[in-house]
Amino acid sequence: MARLRQDVEPDEAGLDAKALDRLDRHLARLVDEGRIPGHLVSLARGGRVAHLTTYGMRDVAAGLPVESDTLWRIYSMTKPVTAVAVLLLAEKGRLSLDDPLERHLPAFADPRVYVSGSGDHLVTRPAAGPVLIRHLLTHTAGLTFAFYHAHPVDALYRAAGLASSVPPGADLAETMDVYARLPLQFDPGTQWNYSVASNVLGRVVEVVSGQPLDAFLAERILGPLGMTDTGFQVTDEQAARLAELYGQTDTGAGPGTGAIEPIAGLPLRGRPRFLSGSGGLVSTAHDMHRFMELLRRRGELDGVRLLTPESVDLMTRNHLPGGADLRSCGSRPAHDEPGNDGVGFGFNVSVVIDPSRTQAPSGLGTYGWSGVATTTFWVDPARDLTFQFMTQLRPKTSLRLYPELKRLVHEAVLD
Numbered sequence: 001m002a003r004l005r006q007d008v009e010p011d012e013a014g015l016d017a018k019a020l021d022r023l024d025r026h027l028a029r030l031v032d033e034g035r036i037p038g039h040l041v042s043l044a045r046g047g048r049v050a051h052l053t054t055y056g057m058r059d060v061a062a063g064l065p066v067e068s069d070t071l072w073r074i075y076s077m078t079k080p081v082t083a084v085a086v087l088l089l090a091e092k093g094r095l096s097l098d099d100p101l102e103r104h105l106p107a108f109a110d111p112r113v114y115v116s117g118s119g120d121h122l123v124t125r126p127a128a129g130p131v132l133i134r135h136l137l138t139h140t141a142g143l144t145f146a147f148y149h150a151h152p153v154d155a156l157y158r159a160a161g162l163a164s165s166v167p168p169g170a171d172l173a174e175t176m177d178v179y180a181r182l183p184l185q186f187d188p189g190t191q192w193n194y195s196v197a198s199n200v201l202g203r204v205v206e207v208v209s210g211q212p213l214d215a216f217l218a219e220r221i222l223g224p225l226g227m228t229d230t231g232f233q234v235t236d237e238q239a240a241r242l243a244e245l246y247g248q249t250d251t252g253a254g255p256g257t258g259a260i261e262p263i264a265g266l267p268l269r270g271r272p273r274f275l276s277g278s279g280g281l282v283s284t285a286h287d288m289h290r291f292m293e294l295l296r297r298r299g300e301l302d303g304v305r306l307l308t309p310e311s312v313d314l315m316t317r318n319h320l321p322g323g324a325d326l327r328s329c330g331s332r333p334a335h336d337e338p339g340n341d342g343v344g345f346g347f348n349v350s351v352v353i354d355p356s357r358t359q360a361p362s363g364l365g366t367y368g369w370s371g372v373a374t375t376t377f378w379v380d381p382a383r384d385l386t387f388q389f390m391t392q393l394r395p396k397t398s399l400r401l402y403p404e405l406k407r408l409v410h411e412a413v414l415d
Helices: 017-032 075-091 133-138 152-159 172-181 197-209 213-225 285-296 309-315 401-412
Strands: 038-045 048-059 112-116 123-126 246-248 260-262 343-345 350-352 367-371 375-380 385-390
Touching: 017 038, 017 048, 017 401, 038 285, 075 133, 075 197, 075 213, 075 285, 075 309, 075 367, 075 375, 112 152, 133 197, 172 197, 197 213, 213 285, 285 375, 285 385, 375 401, 385 401
Parallel strands: none
Antiparallel strands: 038 048, 038 385, 112 123, 246 260, 343 350, 350 367, 367 375, 375 385
8 A cells, every 4th residue: 555645846847836726726615515524636747747736535434534545446447447458468579559440359350330210129220331340449339338318228227137237147258258249330440439348358358368357457457567456356454545435415415405415436345247348447646657657658657568659649639530529520419418518539538639628727648537426537737747646436417516626726837
């Protein structure tokens, strides 16, 4: 177990302490109003942590505060870790990003695209081409999530028992068979639709490496980077540091209104049967700082090189068809939202491609991703900056938190 610590004062890193105080006060107000239980925020430049704040509770009922070594369910922030795993295998020549998926998972041979209907009246057609590994990394494979309620294929996912992306009791291999039987929303490589693709990548990692996903990540990524608190389960020693997961109630927001309440989260006690490359990891601020540093330093950290600079550059640039952004390339209406303006997509990370159109101030080339429990991270290469925010809230309605975080961090950067 290791704690994240502040290395330098803000002014030594070219940051405005008064602006950082505004950031802290804004986040503290969300806690004091009962809108989030507690949080951790850290900001580093050149790898040196120049701002680190904790506030509020990791467990409200027990009165346990957020601390620098608190464990968080990072959910979809797992996806960039899975992307690194795939790139590791690609660099070793074990797979190619242009491999058809069926080469590694034969159940996905001869993919078909939805045309109309459902049940006995379902009409599909052959896909224009195979699903490639790079399509999975960029969420352009034509897969989807059951919870969108935006396309007939979403309903087919729900009918197949994929409301939580995995059939009850299934493992990765069994889940792939269910995915493979369902039609794609569109021809691979033509649109963007955030989806179960990273679960498919997790199974590809298992098949190509010959190891379970958790073992591969521990041996090839987490261990070498010193991310000793990151994994698909928590030990007895770690359990006391795990933050409670909360959801919004229907009673409004504000002190004493019961705006948030504990809800069930990932089943982290004991090794899960389903190892989700899409959203299964738990981590700490220290470990996520290490992962961000790997990316910021283009594949090397403390003398350990996991990826070549070229692989990290490939991961963190836009790969959407024609250089489009998420809003224009998205499978509408699920992704037709202002936050997708000016933002492209790399390999399991968003990438800012037009700062003039983004919802909040963002540097060109800034990349990162978020999790459903309101966790987020980003790396701004131009300003040599990394940022992370951790809490544990699955909101029913948008907090509009991420644009505010970006605005407040932007105001804090002096040079």
